[in-house]
Amino acid sequence: MSSGSDYAVQLQAAADFIRGNDDFLVVSHMQPDGDAAGSTFGVAWMLHAMNKRFTLINEGRMPEKFKFMAGSLPIIDYEKDRPNRMFGKVISVDCADFGRIGKVKDCFEPDALLLNIDHHATNDLFGTVNVVKADAAATVEVLYDLAVELGLPFSAEWNVCIYSGLLTDTGGFRYSNTSPKVLQIAADLLNRGVQGHDLAERLLETMTFGQISLLKKTLNTLSFSHDNRIAWLSVSLDDLRSSEAASEDMDGLVNYARNVEGVEVGMMFKEKQPGVVKVSLRSGGQANVAELAQRFGGGGHVRAAGCTIHGTLEEAIERVVQEVGMALS
Amino acid sequence: MSSGSDYAVQLQAAADFIRGNDDFLVVSHMQPDGDAAGSTFGVAWMLHAMNKRFTLINEGRMPEKFKFMAGSLPIIDYEKDRPNRMFGKVISVDCADFGRIGKVKDCFEPDALLLNIDHHATNDLFGTVNVVKADAAATVEVLYDLAVELGLPFSAEWNVCIYSGLLTDTGGFRYSNTSPKVLQIAADLLNRGVQGHDLAERLLETMTFGQISLLKKTLNTLSFSHDNRIAWLSVSLDDLRSSEAASEDMDGLVNYARNVEGVEVGMMFKEKQPGVVKVSLRSGGQANVAELAQRFGGGGHVRAAGCTIHGTLEEAIERVVQEVGMALS
Structure with missing residues (x-):
């Protein structure tokens, strides 16, 4: 998708986009997985730390098992609770193409500016600003780099979101996308107090009755x-x-x-x-x-x-x- | 068990023990798990790199699933193939006490020198030289430090042993013993070419018919x-x-x-x-x-x-x- 230096330029552009705007809609894809949830709430905690206003909306329900990442942050199910306003600044996370955003696009203003943060090799760069790293294991890996670029303090809530996204998108550090960088970030997050074993139990081992x-x-x-x-x-x-x-x-x-x-x-x-x-x-x-x-x-x-x-x-x-x-x- | 600087002293003593001797018996505990196997073969590959002679003996069979770590190195099942000689230099790995060595002790010379490499908090320091790190997740973590202390090149075979021991003793980086250091070592080994996903599949996911x-x-x-x-x-x-x-x-x-x-x-x-x-x-x-x-x-x-x-x-x-x-x- 991009060479290392392109990626650095993308990160700077993404950081400028966030710094220079306010009142964001943050959206991920339908049927969110752990990385979609982690990157949605991860962006939210970053915006929270920057005193920016934001609204989290997804098409469909956020699965119960991911809600611990949200803490006190509300997330709107577009199917049940359509907002009665439009948004001019959008951040999409973990969406490989515009279609993955689903019906939530109906509350974008026609000239909305969109920051597209993703890791899919097939991402078609549908954003106004795009930060897409195809060899990242998860979108939260890109968020990690973005937080460093923004010089943000890593909050406890944010750390949990990033670790959760890494854990789920790598199948518990087992898939071949488990790069040295993934484990280095995970090590850093453990150092910052993340209880990795609790997250592994919660996200990877717990089964529902149905399962x-x-x-x-x-x-x-x-x-x-x-x-x-x-x-x-x-x-x-x-x-x-x-x-x-x-x-x-x-x-x-x-x-x-x-x-x-x-x-x-x-x-x-x-x-x-x-x-x-x-x-x-x-x-x-x-x-x-x-x-x-x-x-x-x-x-x-x-x-x-x-x-x-x-x-x-x-x-x-x-x-x-x-x-x-x-x-x- | 020991403060950081004590551990450094222990590592130096262990390195001296290996450098100054030859013709080692390497033994782990009965019913070896992944860390016992990884540290047995890990020590063997280190001795191999140092052109030292060694014999690997365990009480009972080395489970089939761990044999890939051995490559061409033979390991003797003491129950089936008792050696007709005695050993004066012993390296035990992952044994919390002398009893865990089992019957293999019967081929130690009476005044045998023993290097005890382990990570159990209950280790009673039964060796002539002991390098025991109670907050290490696995014995292979101690071996990693020892290889650095010895200034050894990390061979591909050795890397696999260390990663395997970490993977199995932390339940695939899920247990609470998964420290930042564990993930840093794992990242380093991936950087050196270890195929972590293959090892995870082989060691953590494959089930026998019986299972x-x-x-x-x-x-x-x-x-x-x-x-x-x-x-x-x-x-x-x-x-x-x-x-x-x-x-x-x-x-x-x-x-x-x-x-x-x-x-x-x-x-x-x-x-x-x-x-x-x-x-x-x-x-x-x-x-x-x-x-x-x-x-x-x-x-x-x-x-x-x-x-x-x-x-x-x-x-x-x-x-x-x-x-x-x-x-x-």
Whole structure:
């Protein structure tokens, strides 16, 4: 996206944007994850420290599990509580494109100035001012640099937001985006008093009733074939309903198939509606699941891909397992 | 255990011990964990870099999952392949007391010199030379300091051992022993080329068939009481046998009970032999499970404790759940 010195210029421009304006709308993407929440509240605590006015609005509910980052700061759910005013200064965080902002854009003034803070390589620089670092693990990593640029004191609340965003976007410092810089920032935040173990427990380990109940049901479907080189799990619509789980509670379950010793391709079959099955494919590194997913009109990355099959769960499993099995042999 | 400057003196003495001797026996504790393995092989790679002779011996088998750290270095299982010689220079790693070395002590010469490298606060300094840092998260953290003291180049193999020990002893940088220094060392090792995500996948996420099969069986026993403030799992002898799981595969399963939202005490009941049930208790932070375990003749820490109950699984569950429930109310 940008060379190091470009990034420094972007940071300066972003700092000038914040210093020179006031009364900001801060918005992240729909269905916010930990980094979206961390960067929304992180920006808010920075503005708070600078005595700037701001309003936090998102399309849809901020998940309960992220609200501790907000402290006393209110965040508006645009779907429930549309503001009766417009905003001329906007800061978007963790949004790869303008569309990710969703309906909240309806309260931007036509000539609103927008500061776009993000880390997605695909970011199309839709802002008036853009600070986008494609090799950052999380948007909060960019915020860290921005706070340094602004010369802000790091408040306890802000530290927690930054650590939380790093923790969630790197899968607890496990994904390949865990750079030396991520760990250096995390070390700095621990030094400043962040209780990293509490945040890890809260953000990475706690499961809802729906999640544990769905995990239990799903593990009972675990199956293997082709000398245990292929493993899969499935979730029917009934399973999802009866476990009172949300759709996002299925995220990550596919790893239980992929992580079994010796498994080369792990898969998850989710019945989205009668006759429509979504398949997630994960590779331990040897198989190219993007290529496998393409055979069914899907796509993705070498180690994580997906496709949609029309048919019953059983039919989808049979077709895909057979194809993957042939590809492995 | 020691003040900062004492530690510096200990490091110098340890470095002198290694520089001034040769032909070492390197030993860790029985049933080695990731830090024991990482520090055994870590010392070996350091001695290798110094052109010193060494023999690695442990009581019992080195678990398969840690062998990648050894590369081409052989490690002897004392139970299977007793060496027909004695050793006069010993380096023990990650052993809190002499007893943890187990039977391997039988091949120490009577006047053997022993370098004791460890991080347990309870270490009783049983070595001729001791380098023990009680606030280190792992023994490999001490090795890192020792390699700096010795001025050794950090080899790729050694880097992997150190990262692996940190990763496993901190539960993937999640436990409260994850200090700023741990993350700084980890950042340094990533900078030197360690593939942290591969190690995390290998050491923290991969499950054996036995483990996943046991997890599946165990989750089916998940039960709640007292407004879902208590949750428990149980494993019968039959479950353990039929899942072809090892006893250590049960480690950590108790967290599935504790990590459910709202649960204050999570428990695991393991039938050790007919009529004997081992209970692991975990607290989310509010309840003091050490005190609860003491009521049944057990003990432990505020957030992690255990006890043994004589009776059937059902009887043990009834007795303990009732007692814990009364304590919570």
